[in-house]
Structures are given as structure tokens and as C-alpha cells.
Amino acid sequence: MEKDARTKLIETATQLFAQKGFNTVSIRELARTAKVNSALISYYFGSKEGLYQEVLEEQFILIAQMLRMFEEIPPASPIESITLYAKNIAVIHQQRPYLTRFIISEIINPTPCCEAVIKKYISRIFRFLHATLEEGIAAGDFKPDLNRDFAIVSLAGIMNFFFIGKPIFLEFTSSSEKIGEEYTAQALDTFLNGILRRKEHE
Amino acid sequence: MEKDARTKLIETATQLFAQKGFNTVSIRELARTAKVNSALISYYFGSKEGLYQEVLEEQFILIAQMLRMFEEIPPASPIESITLYAKNIAVIHQQRPYLTRFIISEIINPTPCCEAVIKKYISRIFRFLHATLEEGIAAGDFKPDLNRDFAIVSLAGIMNFFFIGKPIFLEFTSSSEKIGEEYTAQALDTFLNGILRRKEHE
């Protein structure tokens, strides 16, 4: 069965925007790659920017789902929260391989309309992690002098950097099927080990 | 004293390319902001891309310096190597606040001519850190089952992510003068703690 023009445009745009950036991709290239007429971009999405916004919102569906889940079923402990968060992120990276690229791209070179979308989700994740770390410090799990804001950035960096640089990283090392999951497992371990309160130093 | 057109163009281009990306900045905007005639871009740099390349190469001067220093005066131990590396990176971030942006921007959306520049430096850093981790594992400093490649990505993520997202990060938290150094100090601590071999678990 043949996909309709709208779907083909979204799928093609996701790839091209992620790989080349919003301004580098023209609607002509987009239409050619998707094998549809370029006038259909205006017809379905109003403009090139409208198409981009649709792509961007689609990228965040799984993040929204995860955040909803954490609100409905809060994990038992801070360590469990962070572990579950990391595992979710690993799965999301598999299903939305370009998500981090879009986020970083927007952070570095914000586009007018969509800054609001990105910031909305980032601030929700930020608040969730902040509360989790706060709780963990209060419970004595994490180092008491830990700067929470910094720790959040470190966690974000350690969990996401791999997926930004994955293509270039694979040029320097060997690869495997489940490399993303393997990476996140070690990264989470390093981070948790790094912020854990060491009983023997008390 | 008045700066010459060439210098003004380089300085303006560094800012604009970093903030908006190569394709979003036009030579007209560049010339207007630098208060020089737009034809001078071709005159001095051959093309917009030539100007970009010049900007990019300038960004890596301090990285090259650091790598040369590590070759000439190798640190005494792996832990010292990584600590010194982190401190150097923190200083470089202060003096070249856009460096990480350029690197990440090139990784996400590579431009034709300059991919070679970026990859050259990344691979040199990668090799240095790989050797350092190898040595540290052999010496029993770091966890013996550590995946070296992953650890390098984690270190890069933890050290650099802050500087990509700094503007947006500052919207979520309070700031101070030396925030970059404060961040890198905690991040390095977290990372080293995270990969250290724990004597009490032997």
C-alpha cells in the first residue's frame, strides 16, 4: 500500500531536517526526496515552518508519555526514579533517533515558533529531576553538597551526548546492534556512582 | 584605534555563525553587522565558506596548544591526566565560549569543507583519552570492566553539554561569574568518582 503525500512529507522532513538543519533544506529538495509536488507543503502545512513544527511536535510524543507516567506512578525511590528515567530515555532514543539532534539544534540555533515547544519539555524534565535529586539528598542517598542544577546538566550530558555524536563516534570505534542500550547502562552506572554518598567516607 | 575590515569580519562572523548557524547567516547581514561592505568577504576570504573556515580554524588554536602540551609534558598519572584535561577544557571554554557550539553544529549538520578540521581534532582528543583510560585501568585506578570508548563519550558529554545549553540552562537556575569553572569541578568529580575502582568491593 502506498503512503499518502502528507505522511511521506512528514517522514522525509524528519530525516532531512535532522540531518541538514531547517535552513539548509529547501522545500524543493524536500518534495523531490518525498516524491511529491512541492506545492503540497503549503497545502498541508501552510508553510515550510509549519511542516517543521509538525515534525518537532511528533518527536516529543514519547517524552510526554514518559512524563505522564512518572506523574501517575511515581517510582519508589530517587535512585529508582533516575534509573527508570535513564532506561526510558534509552528506549526513546531507539524509537526517535533524531530527537536529541532536534533538541540540541534548537538550543544552539533556535527557530522562532518552536522554541516554546522545546523549552516546555526541557523545563518539565528539569523540574522532575530536580525534585528527585532533592529527595535523594534528603534521604542520604546522594552527596549532601551536590549542586542539583549542575548534576542535572551532567546527567543530561552523559545520557544524550552519545546520541548526538553517534555517527561520528562510530567512525572511531566498532559497533553493535544494541550499542545504545549498552552505552546508557554504563553511563547511568557512572553517573549514579559519581553522585552517591560514600558511606566509608563519613 | 579602529580595527581593520578583515578583523571585524572574523569577529562578527564568529558570533553570528555560532548563534545562528552557517546557512542562516547571509553575507549581507554579516557585512551590515560588522559595518563593512559585503564585497569584502569575497575579497578577503574568497567566499562565505572561506570566512567560515577561517573562523573555525581559529576556534581550535587552544585545543591544538593543549594537545601539544600533553605530548611534550605527559602528566604523571592517568587521574592527573584527566584532571588536567578537564581544567584545560574549562579554561578554553572561557576563552572560546562558542567552541562547543561549532563542534556540535558540525557534528549534527556537517558543512562540506570543514568536516576534516573537526574530525582531525576530535580523533586526536579521542586517542589521548583512550590511552589515558587504558593506562588507568591497567594500573588498577579505574573499573576493570569499563568500556573505554563509552567512558570517553561520557566524559565529553559531562564536560561539554553544559556549555552548549548554557543560555537555556541559565533560564532555569541562578547564575554567577565563575559558573563554568564551578560546573566543571563538580562534573569532573562526578565522572572520576563514577569510574573509580572501589577498593571496598574487591
Added chain:
DNA sequence: GTCTATATTGCGATAGAC
């Protein structure tokens, strides 16, 4: 070394036929 003027190409968007 710096300017104006312009050649050329490609862009995003739309009108209107089918």
C-alpha cells in the same frame, strides 16, 4: 582596499487548471 551596481541562481509561496 573599498565602493556601487549587477549578473545569476535559487528560495518560499500561491494562483489556477485539472
Added chain:
DNA sequence: GTCTATCGCAATATAGAC
């Protein structure tokens, strides 16, 4: 819903005066 044709504009780059 999809097409062709085209409008208006902005892009990079360059020729040639000063």
C-alpha cells in the same frame, strides 16, 4: 488532492569605478 507555471524576493558572487 495534485499538478504546472510563475511571482517576488533574497541569496552569493563578481565586474569595474575610485
